[in-house]
Amino acid sequence: FGQPRLALKSLHHHVLCQPEKHEMMKASSVSSFTIYAKIAAAAVVTILAVGLLGNVSGTVEQSLEAPSFLQMKEERQRLRGAKTKCPDALLKEYPDCTVVSFRGNISIGKGGLKPQPSRSSIMVFTGIDEEKLPKGHRSILGWKPDMQETKSTCKGQEDKKVSLVHHVNAYMYKDLKLPSNKVFTETSPELKGLAEDTAVMVASHDKEAGTYVLPSGYGIPANAPISIEFHLLFPTCWDHNAESQTENSGMDLYVTGTPTKYSAALIGALNFNMEVGPHQGAVDYVTRMSAEKIEEVFTSNMVSAKKASSVLAIDQDEESQSPAILAVHLHTHDLTDGKFFEVLNSDGSTAFRSDEEKGGYGLKEQSFLSLAEKGWPELRLKPGQSLQQHCKINSDHLDHTLVYGLEWDQEMCAPLLIVGGPGIDSPPTLLSTMDTHFSFLGRMLADFANDVVHEMGRLTFAP
Numbered sequence: 001f002g003q004p005r006l007a008l009k010s011l012h013h014h015v016l017c018q019p020e021k022h023e024m025m026k027a028s029s030v031s032s033f034t035i036y037a038k039i040a041a042a043a044v045v046t047i048l049a050v051g052l053l054g055n056v057s058g059t060v061e062q063s064l065e066a067p068s069f070l071q072m073k074e075e076r077q078r079l080r081g082a083k084t085k086c087p088d089a090l091l092k093e094y095p096d097c098t099v100v101s102f103r104g105n106i107s108i109g110k111g112g113l114k115p116q117p118s119r120s121s122i123m124v125f126t127g128i129d130e131e132k133l134p135k136g137h138r139s140i141l142g143w144k145p146d147m148q149e150t151k152s153t154c155k156g157q158e159d160k161k162v163s164l165v166h167h168v169n170a171y172m173y174k175d176l177k178l179p180s181n182k183v184f185t186e187t188s189p190e191l192k193g194l195a196e197d198t199a200v201m202v203a204s205h206d207k208e209a210g211t212y213v214l215p216s217g218y219g220i221p222a223n224a225p226i227s228i229e230f231h232l233l234f235p236t237c238w239d240h241n242a243e244s245q246t247e248n249s250g251m252d253l254y255v256t257g258t259p260t261k262y263s264a265a266l267i268g269a270l271n272f273n274m275e276v277g278p279h280q281g282a283v284d285y286v287t288r289m290s291a292e293k294i295e296e297v298f299t300s301n302m303v304s305a306k307k308a309s310s311v312l313a314i315d316q317d318e319e320s321q322s323p324a325i326l327a328v329h330l331h332t333h334d335l336t337d338g339k340f341f342e343v344l345n346s347d348g349s350t351a352f353r354s355d356e357e358k359g360g361y362g363l364k365e366q367s368f369l370s371l372a373e374k375g376w377p378e379l380r381l382k383p384g385q386s387l388q389q390h391c392k393i394n395s396d397h398l399d400h401t402l403v404y405g406l407e408w409d410q411e412m413c414a415p416l417l418i419v420g421g422p423g424i425d426s427p428p429t430l431l432s433t434m435d436t437h438f439s440f441l442g443r444m445l446a447d448f449a450n451d452v453v454h455e456m457g458r459l460t461f462a463p
Contacts, residue, residue: 127178136257139219346384
């Protein structure tokens, strides 16, 4: 929101009257016309201000773009168990495509895993049996979640079932190989020194998301041992001393040992330093991936025989070689009202800004969607451009300071993209964790309203 100023062009008018007999009438007409012009200009400024206020304070409209057929089908079949073969389209392109399934097999309840005091969630880690993976140059072509519903142990709700999985991620960590027949927690010595900033994510599922399959010709390289991270979030009323149960959610990975034409990778950012106080009105919270970090991550990769200094396009002839954004997931929890994505040029101008979407949970809100499914144009990573996710939060609804986290009443503003192109080879997923800022939309609107009042007074009453 800027501070608009309305520039009035000089007004030309003609009064058809005899100069001598109607001199006073002419002066009166000029004066009246000038006053009307100023009033009209003030009205235009007022209309613009009202329109802006309505746009900011109005409810978020959902995009009419529907999820893909695979994802809509997933909504109906998500609890029906694993598939035994890859989708037909993948088998046609990669006859060796294999379904590699993993499940949590996490014991909860009496004698099982439970959160630390004052917490409601646990993080559990395990590995994928490499014997299940195809031989050759492995790539992940897509994934399908298989989410279990667990019998509630909340008092008075024992007849209900709930989904405890908040997310499931598959990673490759440097120098880490976990066995597939054991589970580990955050405090396990096997995970000591685990470096998140070097982790390479190869698949990701968030609560209520659907199936995702990469476009034809693309695959995510997965030639190192794969570790699985489960995040279980229990209702605050959960009885952790109730009878033991097994949480057995997981995913089916579609994997090939045949080299794909192009490689793909997941890149994203987190907001570890989020701190939004209550009762401050509307807040625009922004998580950013800087141009410097994007270039740093991709510069080490070979782009082509023509140029090997960067994957990012250097001139117009190589723009088609620059990494394309294949799919987007703008992740939030349910304390964010709306969200949108923005690409900024090096001079701060906007190269692309998406329409605002609804925050929170749901198939559309949490799934990876292609740019076509979102109604966006083709987007490629270009030198000097930064990427950012905006999260609109109404802090007047908060009764606590909102911080980053995986617990109830905590929030994330975390863009996660799948990019693909020549030479991309397993870059670290996290491009930033602290590159954030926020502004108070209510204060900006108040400043704008003051400008409008000032402008109306100047236009109406100035001589």
